[in-house]
Amino acid sequence: MQRDLSHGPREGWNAEPRLFALDVDGTLLRSDGSVADETLTAIQHVRSRGVEVVLVTSRGAAAVRPVATRLGMGAADVFISAQGALTGSWAQGSRLLVQDQQPCPVTRARAVVEAAVTAGFSVSWFAGEHWYVSHLDATIEEEIREIGVVPEVRPLLAEERGPDKLMVIGEPDRLEVLRNLAEHLPSGLTVQVSNPNTLEITRSGVDKATGLARYCTRRGLPLRDVVAIGDGPNDLDMFARVGTSIAPANARPEVLRAATLLTRSNDDHGVALALLTLVP
Structure with missing residues (x-):
C-alpha cells in the first residue's frame, strides 16, 4: 500500500x-x-x-x-x-x-539531426559540458529561460563525436510530427519522453x-x-x-x-x- x-511520520518504516x-x-x-x-x-x-x-x-x-x-x-x-x-x-x-560516458553513435545522431531539421525542429546536441543547437527557435529560447544556460549554434552534421544526448522539442501544434520522428529513429538509439512535447534521444540501453x-x-x-x-x-x-x-x-x-x-x-x-x- x-x-x-x-x-504523518514514518511509523513502521524500516x-x-x-x-x-x-x-x-x-x-x-x-x-x-x-x-x-x-x-x-x-x-x-x-x-x-x-x-x-x-x-x-x-x-x-x-x-x-x-x-x-x-x-x-x-x-x-x-x-x-x-x-x-x-x-x-x-x-x-x-x-x-x-566518470562514465555513453555517447550515441555519431552517424545515427547525424541522421536524427538531418531528419529533425528537415521537419522544422531545432535539435540540441549535448556533449560533455557543451550544449550545441542546430538553430535557435521559440522552443530553445524557452529552454534558455528555464535553465539559465545559453547554447552555441553550430553545424551539427559536422560533429565528429557522438553526443551524450539529443533533444528535440516541438510546439504544441506539432506533436504528431514529433511522434512520427520518434517512431522512425535509426537503430542504435532510444527515445524517452520527458514531457509531452520533448524527445530525449540516447544510445540504446541508456x-x-x-x-x-x-x-x-x-x-x-x-x-x-x-x-x-x-x-x-x-x-x-x-x-x-x-x-x-x-x-x-x-x-x-x-x-x-x-x-x-x-x-x-x-x-x-x-x-x-x-x-x-x-x-x-
Whole structure:
C-alpha cells in the first residue's frame, strides 16, 4: 500500500537508505527553477548522516552546474546527466570531471539531426559540458529561460563525436510530427519522453535507470538501498529498479501510481519532507 508522507511520520518504516537519487526539474527545483532553503537544509542533513545524494537528470552537464553550485556540490559529489549518458562532477563549479560516458553513435545522431531539421525542429546536441543547437527557435529560447544556460549554434552534421544526448522539442501544434520522428529513429538509439512535447534521444540501453545502476555497481551499492524521487515518465524505469520510489504531488499520474511513497509537491518542499522522514 502506498504511504503519503505528508500525512504523518514514518511509523513502521524500516528502510535505511544509503543513496537518494533526485530528479531535478519538477522535483528538486520549484516551479520558478529555484532550490528552497528547506530543501538545501534537508540535503545537508542527510549528507551529515552519511547518506549520498546524487542528481539524476535529463539536463546536460552544463545545466546541472548552477544547481550543483547551489547545493554546494564539488568534485566528490557525483551527478548523472543527459538522461543517464554522462556521470561526473563539477570541480569547484568550473571543470567537468567525467566518470562514465555513453555517447550515441555519431552517424545515427547525424541522421536524427538531418531528419529533425528537415521537419522544422531545432535539435540540441549535448556533449560533455557543451550544449550545441542546430538553430535557435521559440522552443530553445524557452529552454534558455528555464535553465539559465545559453547554447552555441553550430553545424551539427559536422560533429565528429557522438553526443551524450539529443533533444528535440516541438510546439504544441506539432506533436504528431514529433511522434512520427520518434517512431522512425535509426537503430542504435532510444527515445524517452520527458514531457509531452520533448524527445530525449540516447544510445540504446541508456536511460536514467541504467546510468544509476552503472554508478551503483561501481560503488558496490545495491539498488535496494537507493531511494529515487522523480515526477516524470522518464523516472519510471528508475522507480522499477530501486528499493524505494517517491513521487511529489505534482508528478504525472502514471508516476504517482508507480511510486512506493508520495510526498508534497515540489513547490511545497516535497523533497525536504521525504529526506527528513526517511533519515530523521
